[in-house]
Amino acid sequence: MPLAVLVFLALTATALGYSALCFFSPFGPCRRCEGTGNHISWWDKRRAANGTPSRPKRRSIRKPCRRCKGTGARLRIGRRIHNRAHKIHADGTR
Numbered sequence: 001m002p003l004a005v006l007v008f009l010a011l012t013a014t015a016l017g018y019s020a021l022c023f024f025s026p027f028g029p030c031r032r033c034e035g036t037g038n039h040i041s042w043w044d045k046r047r048a049a050n051g052t053p054s055r056p057k058r059r060s061i062r063k064p065c066r067r068c069k070g071t072g073a074r075l076r077i078g079r080r081i082h083n084r085a086h087k088i089h090a091d092g093t094r
């Protein structure tokens, strides 16, 4: 089998897998607070980078994360693209 066909199949499988992921699970964990919803200060990040064990992750929110407003979730990029395309199509075919 030629290399181009293998590359095409691999890219197609990756795209279909990511599309399915965005369909069934449109939200991913927030990258800034790692899905906890808590604000992580620069001091906590520095301690984690130095290898000092950070405090255990608590479910209660001390101060909400500014990026996800305390939800701990973010919309995946693929789902964001889908929503934008859907809105453009709906606006154009009205």
Ligand SMILES: [Zn+2]
Binding pocket: 030, 031, 032, 033, 034, 035, 036, 037, 038, 065, 066, 067, 068, 069, 070, 071, 072, 073
């Ligand atoms: Zn967050």
